[in-house]
Amino acid sequence: MAKITQDQAHFLLLKINSLMGLIPIGVFLAFHLGINALRTVGPLQYQLSIDLINNLPFLFGIEIAFIYAPLLFHSMMGFYIYFSGKRNVGHYGYPRNWRYTLQRITGLIVFAFLIYHLGTTVAPKIFYGKHQFLAAPFLMDIMNAEFQTWSGRIIYLIGISSATFHFANGLWGFCVSWGIIIGQNAQRNASIVFAMVGLVLTFLGFATVLEFSLNPIPVTPTVGE
Amino acid sequence: MSQKTIKLKIKRQDNPRSKPYWQEFEIPYQPLSNVISCLQDIQKSPATANELGVNPVIWDCSCLEEVCGSCTMIINGRVRQACTALVDQIESPIVLEPMSKFPVVRDLMVDRNRMFRALKKVKAWVDIDGSQDLGEGPIMADSVRATRYTLSECMTCGCCLEACPQYTKDNSFLGAAAFSQVRLFNLHPTGAMHADERLEEVMGKGGIADCGNAQACVEACPKNIPLTDSIADISRQTSLKLLKDLLLK
Ligand code: HEM
Ligand code: SF4
Ligand code: SF4
Ligand code: FES
Numbered sequence: 001m002a003k004i005t006q007d008q009a010h011f012l013l014l015k016i017n018s019l020m021g022l023i024p025i026g027v028f029l030a031f032h033l034g035i036n037a038l039r040t041v042g043p044l045q046y047q048l049s050i051d052l053i054n055n056l057p058f059l060f061g062i063e064i065a066f067i068y069a070p071l072l073f074h075s076m077m078g079f080y081i082y083f084s085g086k087r088n089v090g091h092y093g094y095p096r097n098w099r100y101t102l103q104r105i106t107g108l109i110v111f112a113f114l115i116y117h118l119g120t121t122v123a124p125k126i127f128y129g130k131h132q133f134l135a136a137p138f139l140m141d142i143m144n145a146e147f148q149t150w151s152g153r154i155i156y157l158i159g160i161s162s163a164t165f166h167f168a169n170g171l172w173g174f175c176v177s178w179g180i181i182i183g184q185n186a187q188r189n190a191s192i193v194f195a196m197v198g199l200v201l202t203f204l205g206f207a208t209v210l211e212f213s214l215n216p217i218p219v220t221p222t223v224g225e
Numbered sequence: 226m227s228q229k230t231i232k233l234k235i236k237r238q239d240n241p242r243s244k245p246y247w248q249e250f251e252i253p254y255q256p257l258s259n260v261i262s263c264l265q266d267i268q269k270s271p272a273t274a275n276e277l278g279v280n281p282v283i284w285d286c287s288c289l290e291e292v293c294g295s296c297t298m299i300i301n302g303r304v305r306q307a308c309t310a311l312v313d314q315i316e317s318p319i320v321l322e323p324m325s326k327f328p329v330v331r332d333l334m335v336d337r338n339r340m341f342r343a344l345k346k347v348k349a350w351v352d353i354d355g356s357q358d359l360g361e362g363p364i365m366a367d368s369v370r371a372t373r374y375t376l377s378e379c380m381t382c383g384c385c386l387e388a389c390p391q392y393t394k395d396n397s398f399l400g401a402a403a404f405s406q407v408r409l410f411n412l413h414p415t416g417a418m419h420a421d422e423r424l425e426e427v428m429g430k431g432g433i434a435d436c437g438n439a440q441a442c443v444e445a446c447p448k449n450i451p452l453t454d455s456i457a458d459i460s461r462q463t464s465l466k467l468l469k470d471l472l473l474k
Contacts, residue, residue, distance in 0.1 A: 007429025014434035015467060085391040085437055091302055092388045092441045100390060100439030173438050179461020182454055 017077040018177055021170045024066045025074055029167050030201060033160070037204040040211045043140070047219050050136040071114070078107045103169050106162040113159030120146065133221045144216035153213055160205035168198025229254035231263055232318035235282055238329045245329070248273050249318070250282075260300060260307035260319065261286055264333075284333040291447060294382025298323055298333050304387040304445055307333075324387045326394060340381050343399045347426045349406040351416040363414040376409040376455065378448045385452055388445035390437065397431035401442035404433055405455035411462065424459075424466050433459050 004012075035053075039046040056062060087101045121139055124130075130138040146152035171194045175181045181190045230251045238245040250273055252266045264284050271281045286296035289308045296307040299322040301315055312319070327335040353359065365373075385401040386392040392400050407423045410416035427433045436456055443452040 005429075007432075010430045011428045011432060011434050011463075011467070015464070018434075081437070084393075084396060084435065086393045088388070088390045088441070092390075092444065094441055094444045096438070096440035097390065097444075100437050100441075103437075176438050176453075176457050177434065177436070177460050178464045179457055179459075182457040182461060184451065184454060187453065187457070 013077065014081075017074060017081075018174055020070045020074050021167075022174050025070050026167050026170065028067055029163055033164075033201050033204045033208070036208045040207050043215075043217045043219050047136040047140065047222060050139060051133055051222050054135040055132050075107070075111050078104075078111070082107070099169050103166060103173065106166040106169075109158065109162040110166055113155065113162065116155060117159065133223045137219050137221050140219055143212055144218060147209060147212035148216060153209060156209050157206065160209070161202055164198045164201040164205065167201065168194045171197065231255075231258065231312055233263060233267070234318050234320045235332070236320075236322040237280075237282065237332045238323070239280070239331065241328055241330060248279065256313075258312045260298075260310040260312070260321065261289065261296060263312065263319070264307070282333065283331040285335075292380055294337075294380035297382040297384060297387075299325070299387070304384045306382065306447060309447075324383055326387050326392055327383065328394075335383075337381065337383050340383060340386070340400070340402060343403040344381070344406060347399065347403050347407050348419060348423050349403070349410055351410060351413050352419060353415070359415070365414055369412055373409055373412050376405055376412075376450060379405060379409075379450055380448065382447065384445040384447055385442035388441040390439050390441060391435060396435075398435050399427060399431050399433075401436075401446075401452040401456060403427070404436070404459045405450055405452050408455040408458050420462070421466065424463050427459060428463050428466070433463050436460075 035049050036046070038049050053059070082104050085104075087104065089097050089101050120142060124142065125135055125139060128138065147156070172181075172187075172191050175190055176187065181187050231254050233250045233252070235248055235250065236245050237248055250267050250271075252263060255262070255266075258266075261284070264282055268281045271279050273279055284296065284298070284307065286308060287293040288295075291306050291309045294306070297304065298307055299320075300307065300310050301320050304324060307321075310319075321333060323329045323333045324335050327337050327339065330336050379402055381402060383402075389398075389400060392398045404427060407427055411420040411423055433456065438453075438456070440453050443450075446452055
């Protein structure tokens with residue numbers, strides 16, 4: 001294999017970063033919000049979904065390879081990209097320039113939110129060793145408590161809407177920067193479609209927050225003591 | 226006696242390394258004047274409200290009909306050409322600043338060399354001869370000619386780069402104008418023979434992948450060049466080249 005130059009590495013890293021926003025991170029977000037919305041159907045349905053996830057084979061490997069490593073890579077590149085430009089919506093406040101700026105700001109917000117979110121879910125789960133069927137009741141207790149406070153609700157509403165905006169606008173950017181949509185019409189039509197994708201995901205997330213806030217129902221492990 | 230006047234507020238800088246400062250000027254109103262004619266009037270007897278005999282304001286211009294791009298500056302906060310900025314159509318006092326993305330030579334005059342270096346880097350030309358006679362070129366479809374005509378109107382003025390949040394003084398971003406020129410010359414039937422070389426030049430640091438799709442460039446372009454179409458098109462060409470290089474080479 002030929003030696004790769006610094007320029008080629010730069011280009012490749014940015015391309016991989018753009019792809020990662022969609023696969024696996026974007027796909028994860030869509031699944032995550034969709035599965036969480038099972039809570040609106042009922043606590044049992046939600047519990048079964050968490051049971052399934054927490055009983056997956058090679059769960060640790062899957063989480064590292066498909067969630068944490070890509071997220072870490074995507075956020076580190078995100079910081080690099082953030083500092084490579086200088087936002088100027090003050091002078092040139094065109095709608096697309098606003099979305100460029102918001103894409104960067106929501107990235108920062110989601111990064112902060114994820115530290116909080118993982119710190120209140122995955123971290124205690126691992127710390128207290130709540131694996132397999134013990135995970136669901138433990139996590140749902142945490143969520144129930146979090147959504148009893150307004151600060152908890154607001155943190156999630158901001159985190160969720162930032163993530164869905166970032167993802168929906170990111171889909172659009174992905175399509176432009178891979179040359180899938182080119183003409184002005186195609187770009188406008190695509191932004192309408194992706195805005196709807198974003199709204200649907202936001203709706204799923206908000207509905208889950210509402211359900212947790214109104215009905216904090218605790219559950220017992222599906223299997224085991 | 227109260228006479229109608231034109232007020233200007235100008236950001237000045239004596240040399241590339243000195244600090245900028247502001248000065249205000251007031252000149253007699255003349256119908257149909259533009260920003261260049263105001264600067265010419267100031268030059269006749271340069272004086273501010275409280276200081277006589279200040280240095281004349283320096284600017285750059287040539288064609289006076291918005292085809293050379295050399296008079297580009299920031300007028301009332303927005304980047305545009307001074308020769309087509311008609312006094313009757315813009316707010317007063319008229320605030321003039323040099324472009325912020327290029328080194329200032331003096332007052333309103335900047336050095337746009339980085340743009341020309343970018344054009345050289347991306348080989349923005351058609352090679353017409355080499356060590357042997359290439360013969361007549363292939364025929365071009367009229368639709369391609371029409372697209373190319375629009376792209377060829379670029380006057381390397383720098384508006385697109387001034388408005389671009391990704392183009393900063395301390396990075397190496399090539400910018401929308403250069404990407405659009407890659408499209409222009411890759412569309413040419415003879416130019417296409419060197420398409421890959423041009424693409425390689427924009428597949429590195431400062432290249433097409435650094436564009437953040439803010440699309441401020443296309444809003445700012447005085448020639449209405451479809452810069453974002455060009456960016457997406459070059460994105461497609463480079464993405465395909467990347468896949469080809471990875472999978473087929
Ligand atoms: C509707 C609001 C949300 C709820 C109720 C929720 C709930 C949860 C729960 C309970 C877990 C732990 C899963 C487990 O370990 O079994 C989790 C993990 C996670 N969440 Fe959320 N979440 C929400 C929104 C978000 C958002 C907006 C993001 C942003 C992308 C996000 C990103 C993550 C990530 C990265 C993990 C780690 C996944 C893993 O380790 O398997 N979540 N979430
Ligand atoms: S689309 Fe945005 S980032 Fe890309 S060149 Fe235009 S203004 Fe700059
Ligand atoms: S693309 Fe438009 S704004 Fe940019 S340099 Fe050319 S003419 Fe000026
Ligand atoms: S003088 Fe040529 S564009 Fe204004």
